[in-house]
């Protein structure tokens with residue numbers, strides 16, 4: 715049975731990944747900043763006894779990441795087959811950050827910390843644990859000659875694509891997701907060299923009905939707003955289909971490649 719770690723599991727896409735993975739029998743280490751406030755996640759845990767292990771983790775804290783690694787060493791035999799970095803913030807302020815005059819250094823730093831720097835630190839500390847994985851997620855899961863030990867997913871966003879940027883705005887969010895994409899590409903090179911390879915991909919989930927996108931739903935064309943279930947079903951199909959030849963790529967929910 716594979717084990718997955720979801721970072722940013724209290725709400726939205728991370729929480730739905732937990733629901734979908736446990737419903738197919740995958741053990742989930744569900745990381746969130748404040749487990750006492752993560753009621754929906756605790757409900758998933760009580761509905762699937764023995765499958766959900768909730769671990770406190772603020773992705774901006776290196777110490778918290780190290781504690782989570784120690785926990786996986788002790789409680790999950792020090793191995794994982796899937797890690798999903800799902801934490802994200804769209805805007806450092808409630809008002810949004812659509813133009814240059816709204817950009818602040820504090821907001822940029824906060825957004826980068828959650829969206830790009832934290833996920834990279836997760837990769838740094840969890841890569842030995844992913845290398846110990848058994849490769850039972852991905853296209854080659856059933857192939858004894860599979861070339862990967864685990865899959866690392868960074869939840870990105872199409873707006874992080876430099877080539878696809880036609881509208882501008884959202885400086886912190888776009889820049890942090892571009893940085894996350896660069897981290898994903900770099901990781902794919904370094905973690906694809908050894909005998910125990912890790913498939914690293916960045917994914918765009920579509921526009922999904924979550925707290926993050928809620929203030930902007932009125933601008934989403936009819937039929938283009940995915941439910942969380944819809945988006946995660948699509949994303950799991952993409953994850954189930956990756957192999958080492960796909961490492962370093964940026965995929966949308968429908969499996970199409972997005973230019974960096």
Ligand SMILES: NC(=O)c1ccc[n+]([C@@H]2O[C@H](COP(=O)([O-])OP(=O)(O)OC[C@H]3O[C@@H](n4cnc5c(N)ncnc54)[C@H](OP(=O)(O)O)[C@@H]3O)[C@@H](O)[C@H]2O)c1
Nearest residue numbers: 722724725726727747772773801802871921922924926927
């Ligand atoms: N929804 C969309 O349409 C959409 C589109 C493209 C990309 N994405 C990406 O998909 C990912 C998930 O987004 P979502 O829509 O599910 O957002 P969401 O519903 O707002 O959830 C955001 C998650 O990030 C967590 N988080 C924030 N700061 C954190 C920190 N310092 N440490 C750990 N966790 C932290 C939140 O935890 P708390 O509960 O503790 O705040 C929450 O679990 C993000 O990376 C986002 O950029 C979403």
